[in-house]
Amino acid sequence: MTTHYSKLEEINKRIHRFSHLGAILSWDEAVNMPKGSGEARAESISELYAFISDEMKRPEILEYIDKAKNEDLSELQKANLELVERDWKNSNVLDTDFVRKKSLTNMKCEQAWRQYREENDWESFRPHLEDVVTLIKEEAALRSDATGMNKYDSLLDLYEPGLRSSEVDEIFNVLIKELPTLRNEIVEFQTSRPFTKPEGPFAAENQKELGVEIMNAMGFDFTRGRLDVSHHPFCGGVPEDVRMTTRYSEDDFTESLMGIIHETGHARYEQNLPVDWITQPLGQSKGMAIHEGQSLFFEMQMGRSKEFLQYALPLMKKHVFNGKSEESWTEENMTRLYQHVTPGYIRVDADEVTYPFHVILRYEIERDILEGKIEVKDLPEIWDAKMQEYLGLSTKGNYKDGVMQDVHWPSGAMGYFPTYTLGAMVAAQVFDTLEKSNPNVKSEIATGEFGNINSWLKENVWGHGSRYELQDLMQKVTGQKLSADIFIKHLKNRYLS
Amino acid sequence: MTTHYSKLEEINKRIHRFSHLGAILSWDEAVNMPKGSGEARAESISELYAFISDEMKRPEILEYIDKAKNEDLSELQKANLELVERDWKNSNVLDTDFVRKKSLTNMKCEQAWRQYREENDWESFRPHLEDVVTLIKEEAALRSDATGMNKYDSLLDLYEPGLRSSEVDEIFNVLIKELPTLRNEIVEFQTSRPFTKPEGPFAAENQKELGVEIMNAMGFDFTRGRLDVSHHPFCGGVPEDVRMTTRYSEDDFTESLMGIIHETGHARYEQNLPVDWITQPLGQSKGMAIHEGQSLFFEMQMGRSKEFLQYALPLMKKHVFNGKSEESWTEENMTRLYQHVTPGYIRVDADEVTYPFHVILRYEIERDILEGKIEVKDLPEIWDAKMQEYLGLSTKGNYKDGVMQDVHWPSGAMGYFPTYTLGAMVAAQVFDTLEKSNPNVKSEIATGEFGNINSWLKENVWGHGSRYELQDLMQKVTGQKLSADIFIKHLKNRYLS
Numbered sequence: 001m002t003t004h005y006s007k008l009e010e011i012n013k014r015i016h017r018f019s020h021l022g023a024i025l026s027w028d029e030a031v032n033m034p035k036g037s038g039e040a041r042a043e044s045i046s047e048l049y050a051f052i053s054d055e056m057k058r059p060e061i062l063e064y065i066d067k068a069k070n071e072d073l074s075e076l077q078k079a080n081l082e083l084v085e086r087d088w089k090n091s092n093v094l095d096t097d098f099v100r101k102k103s104l105t106n107m108k109c110e111q112a113w114r115q116y117r118e119e120n121d122w123e124s125f126r127p128h129l130e131d132v133v134t135l136i137k138e139e140a141a142l143r144s145d146a147t148g149m150n151k152y153d154s155l156l157d158l159y160e161p162g163l164r165s166s167e168v169d170e171i172f173n174v175l176i177k178e179l180p181t182l183r184n185e186i187v188e189f190q191t192s193r194p195f196t197k198p199e200g201p202f203a204a205e206n207q208k209e210l211g212v213e214i215m216n217a218m219g220f221d222f223t224r225g226r227l228d229v230s231h232h233p234f235c236g237g238v239p240e241d242v243r244m245t246t247r248y249s250e251d252d253f254t255e256s257l258m259g260i261i262h263e264t265g266h267a268r269y270e271q272n273l274p275v276d277w278i279t280q281p282l283g284q285s286k287g288m289a290i291h292e293g294q295s296l297f298f299e300m301q302m303g304r305s306k307e308f309l310q311y312a313l314p315l316m317k318k319h320v321f322n323g324k325s326e327e328s329w330t331e332e333n334m335t336r337l338y339q340h341v342t343p344g345y346i347r348v349d350a351d352e353v354t355y356p357f358h359v360i361l362r363y364e365i366e367r368d369i370l371e372g373k374i375e376v377k378d379l380p381e382i383w384d385a386k387m388q389e390y391l392g393l394s395t396k397g398n399y400k401d402g403v404m405q406d407v408h409w410p411s412g413a414m415g416y417f418p419t420y421t422l423g424a425m426v427a428a429q430v431f432d433t434l435e436k437s438n439p440n441v442k443s444e445i446a447t448g449e450f451g452n453i454n455s456w457l458k459e460n461v462w463g464h465g466s467r468y469e470l471q472d473l474m475q476k477v478t479g480q481k482l483s484a485d486i487f488i489k490h491l492k493n494r495y496l497s
Numbered sequence: 498m499t500t501h502y503s504k505l506e507e508i509n510k511r512i513h514r515f516s517h518l519g520a521i522l523s524w525d526e527a528v529n530m531p532k533g534s535g536e537a538r539a540e541s542i543s544e545l546y547a548f549i550s551d552e553m554k555r556p557e558i559l560e561y562i563d564k565a566k567n568e569d570l571s572e573l574q575k576a577n578l579e580l581v582e583r584d585w586k587n588s589n590v591l592d593t594d595f596v597r598k599k600s601l602t603n604m605k606c607e608q609a610w611r612q613y614r615e616e617n618d619w620e621s622f623r624p625h626l627e628d629v630v631t632l633i634k635e636e637a638a639l640r641s642d643a644t645g646m647n648k649y650d651s652l653l654d655l656y657e658p659g660l661r662s663s664e665v666d667e668i669f670n671v672l673i674k675e676l677p678t679l680r681n682e683i684v685e686f687q688t689s690r691p692f693t694k695p696e697g698p699f700a701a702e703n704q705k706e707l708g709v710e711i712m713n714a715m716g717f718d719f720t721r722g723r724l725d726v727s728h729h730p731f732c733g734g735v736p737e738d739v740r741m742t743t744r745y746s747e748d749d750f751t752e753s754l755m756g757i758i759h760e761t762g763h764a765r766y767e768q769n770l771p772v773d774w775i776t777q778p779l780g781q782s783k784g785m786a787i788h789e790g791q792s793l794f795f796e797m798q799m800g801r802s803k804e805f806l807q808y809a810l811p812l813m814k815k816h817v818f819n820g821k822s823e824e825s826w827t828e829e830n831m832t833r834l835y836q837h838v839t840p841g842y843i844r845v846d847a848d849e850v851t852y853p854f855h856v857i858l859r860y861e862i863e864r865d866i867l868e869g870k871i872e873v874k875d876l877p878e879i880w881d882a883k884m885q886e887y888l889g890l891s892t893k894g895n896y897k898d899g900v901m902q903d904v905h906w907p908s909g910a911m912g913y914f915p916t917y918t919l920g921a922m923v924a925a926q927v928f929d930t931l932e933k934s935n936p937n938v939k940s941e942i943a944t945g946e947f948g949n950i951n952s953w954l955k956e957n958v959w960g961h962g963s964r965y966e967l968q969d970l971m972q973k974v975t976g977q978k979l980s981a982d983i984f985i986k987h988l989k990n991r992y993l994s
Contacts, residue, residue, distance in 0.1 A: 020541035021518050036720035037738035047514035223533035241534035
């Protein structure tokens with residue numbers, strides 16, 4: 001018998017198929033697409049997203065949802081049905097022409113960003129960003145009207161369902177209070193711990209070999225995924241075909257290595273979503289704070305630990321050692337290098353102590369933009385002022401490493417940045433729980449044994465797909481809601497002892 | 498005022514956008530996709546093609562066509578309208594469930610082919626091919642009923658609109674009559690013209706540099722296209738983003754080089770379609786015989802000529818010369834090598850004298866399959882018998898280099914093969930005309946000057962898009978319909994003097 005619930009599953013399966021096309025095409029755009037093909041691609045992807053939006057808004061979906069609620073459903077089916085209803089409501093806020101226009105505008109802006117960032121050309125880029133921001137503000141107003149949330153929360157909720165900026169503020173306020181002093185103590189502490197950087201050049205292909213060996217050890221499934229190069233590293237594609245990217249600097253292999261480990265955390269989550277639910281909302285990854293929690297678990301909790309560097313050093317020697325600066329190639333030196341705390345311009349290269357300020361700066365700016373307090377034209381000046389305030393650095397005239405450094409705003413994503421720092425809290429809190437349940441975890445890392453860790457994460461986090469909202473998942477896994485405490489404890493342990 | 502004609506243009510523009518997605522995704526499948534992702538990809542692409550089929554069958558299209566016929570249209574608009582009507586009719590032959598099933602079956606078979614061909618495993622591959630052939634036969638029956646053409650013609654017409662197998666027979670009969678004797682004469686003639694093959698290894702990256710330099714010289718636009726590696730070389734993507742592939746053998750750079758030149762011919766056609774019509778049927782490339790005419794113009798008429806090798810030899814020396822077998826690296830030797838006639842197993846590696854028999858063999862088998870005279874299980878035996886008859890070679894037990902060598906049948910394409918050999922006639926006939934209008938063409942090739950040749954092809958062939966059917970185009974460009982005469986004259990000139 002065809003139930004209304006099963007009709008909804010069919011509709012979602014079809015939407016999943018079409019989303020697959022968009023995900024791989026977006027990866028292709030970042031990795032392969034020649035520059036001159038951008039307009040045709042933007043038109044095509046926008047047409048696809050408009051179509052998907054139409055499909056998600058089909059009025060019969062609401063009818064099926066209402067009828068399915070009276071059908072005999074398992075717990076998982078009920079959870080899936082709730083997510084279907086959420087998707088239906090979220091989709092219906094924007095009409096299809098708006099979706100098409102937004103997609104086209106974002107893609108054009110992102111293409112412009114790639115070019116003008118390289119050229120450090122803010123003035124040519126600005127009108128593109130203004131177009132994008134106009135639509136984000138329009139979207140936030142529509143979503144706010146539809147949901148009763150404030151404008152910022154109405155966007156934040158898309159990236160981390162259920163999370164509110166009041167919760168973000170609570171955590172960020174702890175960080176703003178605690179971190180500056182802690183950072184000064186760490187910087188002071190580290191003055192007596194000098195290190196040297198391995199001297200390049202390191203051929204990209206050797207760096208890739210190193211990355212691939214570690215990805216394999218960490219469980220990345222290359223039969224359902226790839227590693228390529230893009231301008232801005234990301235983990236894209238679909239759970240059935242995960243497309244990870246990185247970028248190689250021939251001067252320095254250490255950056256791409258941690259980038260790869262970071263993205264491998266994202267990838268492992270995607271590759272371990274519940275396979276029986278993969279075409280349904282329940283089978284998708286949850287919000288971006290949880291997602292970032294996985295990548296930072298891999299990069300920060302594991303990858304930058306002294307135990308991991310004990311495991312990785314022989315692999316570094318095997319793949320990229322070039323006989324230069326021999327004194328750098330020790331566990332102690334590599335640990336100091338990977339744990340070095342220093343303010344810098346670039347968010348993705350920041351250490352975990354200064355990183356939160358990169359996020360807080362963006363979060364404050366986003367909120368002010370959405371509330372109409374500041375305009376796009378003012379961004380370079382505001383960025384510079386906040387960088388000076390939080391990190392003591394000026395980005396005056398340096399747009400490339402300032403306001404133009406990230407792909408998020410050009411691609412239309414506002415409300416996303418806080419999830420990075422919340423992810424750092426997630427990672428610290430989850431690792432702390434894992435360590436309590438498995439006291440050998442650090443010695444497993446030191447020997448490159450990631451099997452138990454992966455199994456535990458799959459059972460406790462990855463395998464739930466979208467079933468639990470962030471705070472419920474944290475409560476379930478760690479016994480408490482998300483907080484900054486364990487993260488700060490982790491920083492003190494790692495950097496001051 | 499919105500005319501009915503302009504409504505049709507809007508519908509076709511949208512279809513063009515969705516086709517873009519499918520074309521790039523298909524390229525990705527052949528070039529990038531990890532093996533374990535095949536099922537999800539096949540499901541997604543099949544859903545896309547089912548959707549496109551639905552869009553092309555929308556009943557209002559017929560209404561708009563009828564009304565547009567009474568609107569005031571330019572000649573080009575009228576030509577476009579005819580093509581829109583043709584597409585509408587062709588689409589309506591197959592219902593959407595059939596399209597989805599066919600796409601899924603073909604993709605699964607193609608994925609199986611990639612694996613089992615490598616393993617020379619006919620028995621595991623056979624059931625997949627049987628599924629594909631069942632659907633091809635069903636499709637041919639439906640198309641035959643709808644159009645009144647015979648079954649084979651109803652498929653041939655999809656690949657080369659307007660062409661009938663009676664015309665193919667007429668040309669192929671000339672070839673069957675003339676070529677065996679000519680081939681024997683050439684083989685005899687060439688016994689006194691020995692050559693040596695440059696000795697490898699030749700690193701893939703050096704071969705690629707050589708190929709890219711020649712692609713650039715021949716006008717390939719890398720701002721709207723790429724060159725990558727795949728199992729079976731092809732030219733895919735979309736006119737706005739042409740995705741060419743090749744494969745490199747480290748033993749032998751000469752194969753990949755001619756493969757690249759061949760695909761560059763396809764690519765130049767795609768990149769020079771009429772840009773104002775690119776989203777409409779009129780702006781697409783015409784049939785595959787014309788398309789293959791362009792690739793063989795590049796490979797056979799130009800690439801394997803002694804003038805081209807005069808131009809290319811210094812480039813070969815620059816990129817791939819390895820100091821070995823120095824006596825091979827002369828114009829005379831390379832010309833002999835590239836013009837060597839000898840029967841072989843593999844169609845794509847065949848010289849232009851024996852190539853037609855590879856096609857005739859497949860053409861005869863396809864027709865017998867569609868007419869129900871032979872079944873898939875009999876193919877290896879029939880293949881072997883025909884190879885012995887036409888080329889004096891046995892493929893007994895060698896499925897990999899026999900019936901399993903081509904991607905066409907596994908991917909559901911029957912009625913396609915004849916276009917290759919007709920393309921050879923197109924190339925010879927068009928080159929002959931060009932040479933009459935520009936007697937310097939060979940010296941331009943010898944100096945690597947392809948500008949005039951490209952301009953002439955753009956004006957006379959490429960820029961027409963889909964406006965003219967094969968025979969009309971040949972009449973218009975060369976002053977006569979397609980025939981084997983000029984091709985045979987070309988063979989005699991090149992190989993017996």
